Amino acid sequence: MxxxxxxxxxxxxTLRKIETGRVATPAFSxxxxxxxxxxxxxxxxxxxxxxxxxxxxxxxxxDRRPDRLAS
Numbered sequence: 001m002x003x004x005x006x007x008x009x010x011x012x013x014t015l016r017k018i019e020t021g022r023v024a025t026p027a028f029s030x031x032x033x034x035x036x037x038x039x040x041x042x043x044x045x046x047x048x049x050x051x052x053x054x055x056x057x058x059x060x061x062x063d064r065r066p067d068r069l070a071s
Contacts, residue, residue: 008033 005015010030017023018030035045 004034004037007037010034 001015001019002012005012008015008030010033014023014026014030015034018026018034031045032042035042
C-alpha cells in the first residue's frame with residue numbers, strides 16, 4: 001500500500017482512509033492517480049462501482065415492442 005500511495009503522489013494515510021471508507025468521496029484526480037498506478041482504466045473503475053442496471057420487467061417488455069426494434 002505504501003508503494004501505491006507514493007507512486008500515486010498521495011499520502012499513505014489518505015490511501016488508507018479511502019480503503020476503509022473514511023473518505024467517502026475522494027477527489028477524481030486521486031482516484032485517477034491510484035487507477036493509473038494499479039494499471040486500471042477509469043472505465044474499469046467506474047464499471048466496478050456502477051454495475052450495469054438490470055431492466056425491470058416493464059422495461060424489458062417495452063424493449064421488445066416492434067416499434068422499438070431496429071430494422
